[in-house]
Amino acid sequence: MPASPQLLLLSNGAAEDLIGARLLSLTGRPASVLPLVGAGRAYRSVPDTRLVGPPLELPSGGFPFGSGANLRSDVQAGLISASLRQWAAAFRAARTVAAVVVVGDAYALGIGWAAAARAGAPLIHLQPLLSAHYTERLGLRGALSELNALGANIPMPYELSLARRAHSVFVRDHTTADYYAARGVAARWVGSFAMDVLPAAGCALPEAYLAGRPVLALLPGSRADHRGSLPLMLEAAARLPDLAALVAWPHDWQAVTLPHGWTLDVHDEHEATAGHGGAQVRLLRGAFGAIARRADLAIGTSGTANEQLAGLGVPVIGFATAGPQYTAGFARRQARLLGQALTLTEPRKLVEAVQALRSDGARRARAAHDGISRIGPAGALGVVAGELQTLLGAAYPL
Secondary structure, X not given: OOOOOOEEEEXXXXXXXXXXXXXXXXXXXXXXXXXXXXXXXXXXXOOOEEEOOOOEOOOOOOOOOOOHHXXXXXXXXXXXXXXXXXXXXXXHHHHHOOEEEEEOOHHHHHHHHHHHHHHOOOEEEEEOOOOHXXXXXXXXXXXXXXXXXXXXXOOOHHHHHHHHOOOEEEEOOHHHHHHHHOOXXXXXXXXXXXXXXXXXXXXXXXXXXXXXXXXXXEEOOOOOOHHHHHHHHHHHHHOOOOOEEEEEOOOOHHHOOOOOOOEEEEOOOOEEEEEEOOEEEEEEOOOHHHHHHHEEEEEEOOOHHHHHHHHOOOOEEEOOOOOXXXXXXXXXXXXXXXXXXXXXXOHHHHHHHHHHHHOOHHHHHHHHHHHHHHHOOOOHHHHHHHHHHHHHHHHOOO
């Protein structure tokens, strides 16, 4: 690892880490990386990267303002003191870099702007979280009900002020680029970050289990919401035997939470079967890309995974959990983002929601259109990587 990395990259969340890791892989330049939430596992396979700053594993999974309980648990876990140490780490790492990249929200942008100012380096901001679609159909009552997440719906004045000082700002969709432009920020939309980090198919699916049936993808997500949502998904799948239900499982098998009376048969590190009576549902690890590309419908309590399925034209059904991520407010915001691509329902109505979608071809077509058009195609990170190569060329020629 070179003594003086060329880039400092800050990211604050699991999806943001995936985006940052993919960007660094495309850029191919040495970098210091400061993951602001979690341990930054996505960066472990990226060559010439050095993680700096203390890891911050939060009980909320990076959603302190999702609820009062989330905020209290994060503060008790050391949120404030660890955050101060991360600011100090960013300043130390910025001393020798030629550019600072931020993948995340206003908080990450604040640290990144201060570090870039210290280094006298250009700042590149990737904002994969906010969307102007979040304000659609919101209304005054809706805005008041989501005051705790106001900064998750629209950029606050201080974020816009910092963005105006950045060398480049990239946002998640063209509607948001227009929103920023109307407020004096020359933001660009050049493709979907979410689709850029959609994994390749990578592995074969259990065709004997699928038996030619339409595929129902179950996406309990990477956050702790899965503890409550997976059992509900399994129970719904058991009532839909003409669909081949596949769980995209991102955790260890020990983390599987089953409905009462169900059992888990672990075949190997990649595949297991959850069963009850004659019902069987297959759980697959490391197969999200393959499941996403074969899915006809999906049930999801996930952030990025729901959006990636929608971006592939797959209708998604969601339901609110107790948190920490896929709360009622988060689900409503995602529904405004995805339009008809996401149907929100109650857990007890999951089977009916799936059946209604399957029986209405016109509705499925509208869902596919909204998902594809609102998420957009991949390609953003290649553009950002090219811009970084240009910026770094003079200071650190290859």
